[in-house]
Amino acid sequence: MEEAATIRAVAIDKTGTLTTGQLRLARVQILAHASEQWTTDQVLALAAGVHEFSEHPLAQATLRAARAQQIRPLSATDFHSVPGRGVRATVAGSEVQIGNSRYIENADAGALQAVDQxxxxxxxxxxxxHGSDILAVLAYADTLRPTAAAxxxxLRQLGVERVIMLTGDNEHVARSIAQQTGVDEYHAGLLPTDKMRTLQQLKRQYVKVAMVGDGVNDAPALAASSLGIAMGGAGTDVALETADVVLMADDLLNLPYVIALGRSARRTLLVNLGFALAMxxxxxASIFSLDLKLPYAVVGHEGGSVLVVLNGLRLLGFRPKPATGSAPSSNK
Incomplete structure (x- = not known):
């Protein structure tokens, strides 16, 4: 709570934090050279088989799409994940890789153009x-949390100097989310180590920096921050274990509440210390100057302690002020 009271900048992960993290598989685009040998259902069964071993939001979206279409995932073995890049597994004796263009090697111009579009x-x-052949592009869509902009x-009303969005997602998605939420700046295409390095740079500039995240990719940044905050409802075990604070209600408005409560608690602490020392x-002074009897001094001291406790109990009814105004535009 003391760290929360002194935070000057807040870095927020995108997926599962600013957004709901409930991605949906919006499209399976089979590339032209593979369209005669593969159907959409076959590609989805292949992808679901590999993603069955992953906790990543993209993987969960693939599995939900397969279940909705009653498609059974193919059996996969030798699963391996590279955080921030992709996953791979063996299906029917062939290696299958699913990931971004930095993970999939030798992607041709047609595949990269489809990704860009x-x-x-x-x-x-x-x-x-699949093997040495790139079969398809999987496109996913996410939804912004209704309370993200608020x-x-x-956070700005509380005096936080900078709100930064960190994401491993592409530039186009990052810019769109940043504009909708009104964050001061954003960094796109980050690997877990990139997020950690960005946090370290922010700490050199602002000293006290909080990091808010929910996934495995956020764990290094959560550990590097002054105050790690995890979204409890959507958070992975690694993120929850690494964080200093867990927002159990999974409501992003609890983030400014934590900062506001920390500052209120710090003010109350300083008032209580000052009052107790003054008492x-x-x-x-009264014992020596007014010849105050010791029993009365003890009663006065204990009475002061009771007042300190009662003043501290006021925090139980703490409620932050509602947000007003609109969010400004964002810069990279």
Whole structure:
């Protein structure tokens, strides 16, 4: 709570924090050269088989889409995940990779063009590679949390100097979310280590920096921050274990509440310390100057302690002020 009271900048992960994290598989685009050998259902079964072992929001969206279409995932083995890049597994003796263009090697111009087009339309796009052949592009869509912009506004009202969005997603999606939420700046295409380095740079500039995240990719940044805050409802075990604070209600408005409560608690602490020391000084002075009897001094001291406790209990009824105004535009 003391760290929360002194925070000057807040870095927020995008997926699952500013957004709901409940992604949906919006499109399976089979590339032209593979369209005769593969159907959409076959590609989805292949992707679901690999994603069955992953906790990533994209993987969960793939599995939900497969269940909705009653498609059974293919059996996969030797699963391996590279945080911030992609996953791979063996299906029917062939290696299958699903990931971004930095993870999938030797992607041709047609595949990269399909990814770029889908990203420009606001989707998160990944490639699916079967053996040495890139078969399709999977496009995912996410939804902004209704309270995201209000949470950013409240952070500014509390005096937070900078609100920064960190994401491993592409530039187009990051810019769109940043404009809708009103964050001061954003950093896109980050790996977990990139997020950690960005946090370290922010700490050199602002000293006290909070990091808010929910996924495995956020764990290094949560550990590097002055105050790690995890979204409890959507958070992974690693993020919850690494964080200093967990927002159990999974409501982003609890983020400014934590900062406001920390500052109120700090003010109350300083008032209580000042009052207690003043009471002690007054009792000691009264004993020597007014010949105050020791029992009365003890009663006065204990009475002061009761007042300190009662003042501290006021925090139980703490309620932050509602946010007002609109969020400004964002810069990278």
């Amino acid at each position: 889908l990203e420009q339309s606001g989707h998160t796009a990944v490639l699916l590679k 949470a950013v506004r409240q 002690i000084a007054a009792m000691v």
